[in-house]
Amino acid sequence: MSVHEATSVTTSRGQRFLDKIERAGNMLPHPFWLFWILAGVLAVVSFALHVAGVTVTKPDGDTVPIQNLLSPEGFRYAITESIDNFMSFPPLGTALVALMGLALADRAGLLTTAVRGALTRVSPKMVTPVLAFTASVAHVAGDAGYIILIPLGGIIFRAVGRSPIVGTVVALVALSGGSAASPIMIPNDVILSGITTKAAHIVDPGYTMTPVGNIYFTIVSSLVLTAVITLVVDKWLSKRIERIEDIHELTDEERASMTLSPIEHRGLRNAGITALVYLLLLGASMAWPTSPMRGEHGGFVDSTLISGIAVFLALFFVATGTAYGVTVNKITNSASIPDLIADGLKDITPILVLFFAVSQFLGYFSWTNIGVLIATNGAENLRDLNAPTVVIFGGILIVISAMNLVITSGSAQWSLVGPIFVPMLMLLHVDPVTTTALYRIADSCTNVLTPVSPYFAMSVAIIARYRKSAGIGTLFSMTLPLAVAMFIAWVALFALWYLLGLPLGPGAPIR
Template sequence: MTFDTSTISRPRIGVRTLNVIENVGNRLPHPVWLFAILSIILALVSALLSALGMVAVKPDGEAAPINNLASLEGVRFALSSVIDNFMAFPPLGVALVALLGLAVADRSGLITAFMRQSLARVSPRFLTPVVAFTGSVAHVAGDAGYIILIPLAGIIYRSMGRSPITGALVALAALSGGSSASPILIPNDAIFSGLTTAAAQTVDPDYVMTPVGNIYFTVVSSLFLTLVITVVVDGFLSKRIERRLPIDVDAEESARHEPLSTAEVRGLRNVGIALSVYIIGLIVATIPTGSPLRGEDGGIIDSVLIDSVAVFLALFFAIAGTVYGISVKKIRTSADIPDLAADGLKDITPIFVLFFAVSQFLAYFNWTNIGTLIATSGAHFLEGMNAPNLVIFGGMLLIVSVMNFFITSGSAQWSLVGPVFVPMFMLLDISPETTTALYRIADSCTNIITPMSPYFALTLGIMRGYRKDVGIGSLFSQTLPLSIALFIVWTAVFALWYLIGLPLGPGAPVR
């Protein structure tokens, strides 16, 4: 006797659990207000610790008493330093410069055309790995990558006779589950490095993590995650989706995947030529030992090219977007270029609003010396445990992964936990680059299973276009195996990386 498992209703307990998580997450305030509330809590805690006479001992042996943020002196500092806190916030300038160039590339239509061209002539056999790898590249487009690739993947899968639900799931897994792994530099690299630098400078005022501090690790990770997504989807989930979530007969027809126009193809070709010239030009300009792109000692690692990589990244996208825009008549005069940049920046202004709130909280946190107290106390506790570093790393991964269910913004969460973990781990001789690499893993893998993620909701909406009764439990049951597999494999890759002692990036040893 055989049973048709597609007729068995999904257990209600799983749906109820998800609803509880969703309700709790929906009650959390906007990240800006969350940091405002945390600032009030910080003031109260600093008042209590100051009254108790708590003192933090810095790594150099200097005693640092806890400063009371609720005192007259604390209020005076909070009110007088608002502008300085924001303007001196490390990620602000780096992110703004990098995103200026990206805005030109996005608004010219280059990013959309590149994604369409990348998936236009793919064999069905290689569809999943190509979509997954394209997702790792699409991180450079930020939110636009999700909005473009998830529905586009569904359309292409359907045009090749496969379930469009599978296509949307693959795109979600690559974009969200591997949100911090890419074969190229992405805006998150600039944002995370800036936040890490701010946290590290509470221990070492001269410490700077560059945007390429994790580049070796993220490039290799993107390849491993592409492989994991391919194996899990094509080896297991694809058949399960086709069996349990067949497309409705009366579902509305999706828009067809239209090929690129002659002008768009010509534009992409021109972009390839222009970027080749740009990259070759940088390489040639770096060759002379006295090149201004090298460091004072003639080195490459400590050089303008590495320290100001956000500038060269912005130029990369600005050149690409300008060449493409001219080719497709999107850019007709020189005035169109700054207009495109300004228009593109409108979509990322929420990042700068968040940066304002975060910069104030971090400044208050550093002023109170509570961060130093937590870091030194935590370091002493971990040292007393005599636990191997890999065990300590596992604890951080679990803590951040759980938090990620409720705080899905990567920059917001790193702003919250970075000032604790980075200094604490530095006192255990663990570099900020290593701590950041760990955070990338924990912050990414659970993104695809939390209903609080806007991209989870976006994917659910697209799936409902193909099958009307798809619910949260349906999507969760498909993303959970992917989340677990990504977490296990990515953690194993990091553990092996750490044991071998490979550098995470230029001048960034893992140990």
């Protein structure tokens, strides 16, 4: 068989595999309906277990029956507690507060300009690590980061004489494959920690994971993933991709997208000064032990700063977004600020709709006591296996990575598996922050392998501009080695972290 024929066979097999993933993903209902379907299944299971007289012993020693969601009591709970389930859903309030500030910074134009500014005047040798690291910071912009950076990545690479296809791949992989790793706190941290907290309440009603529970790990992870992407791309991938037909002169529109105007420069400068002043004031407020910003007895872990981190994050974006908006005349009066926030919050309405369905499902899961049943039985089965903790971790990584190929919403997937894995591992003395860190790894790397992801499809369309024959298989063949390398490096980092017993965040032990 010739090399060309072997390549064709491999591509054909890869394409069939991708087609199966795409069909499986398309068969799944929208996450909103998925959770209502699961709620229906839960109701039927609760009925069967209740009729069978199944009981469960809680971690505090109390023995309780499985409650029937299809009973009159279950009906009353579902109706009367629906609002409380939604309003008490931990990610709801914190995410809304953080996203209000982010909405202002986005609509004022700060986020877009900051990303463009970070990538201007980059040398050809440094363009890969700078783009990859910028993507890890751009996670703070949510979906806007993908829309801005993926097409801009190709333009930036073209501008320095490198393949725009490689630039597009770097942006996609750093954004999507490293979606849970950032050197700064991002909205995803708020959402994941809230879901973890809710799941942990199945075992310990007093447990709380703060949004910075994994921050030490995510900071180092962003640096490690940047290094891995740079190594694979510059030492192998960029040499594999033909560059002759990929590089063309930039259009006037593309040049304009890379160039900051004088007023944008002033806006970034003023936003930077504001950010520095804000951080200095925040640091000064924590300087003395009796500060109200400190916790009890002057503690840091239980401080106002940590417990209210979502508020301080929102204020940071409000301050810097306002400074930028005023400079570029996007904010002209006091009414502009609430108007921009309201306009920006339109983008998160799908999240609120999903949160309502998720909060009801988790409420039913807790009320029926099925969550405790699964956690206790699962923990007992794992103990009986006598499997080392690292083997259990490996199984969780594989299961979630496989699920991630067809369920691309990180919050939806964690809402689905978190209530199972978090309490189960808590009964095995594994802190929820550790389980959340594992989820970050498994939920991220396979994002770049599934055509179910809208950003994968978007990237296919972009690289097709530079190579007409490019398709799903083309992009998959480029992202696969990067996904594998990132997964191996990230798991190795976690293993080293675990073996050394390092904290994953402030006051968050790994064991």
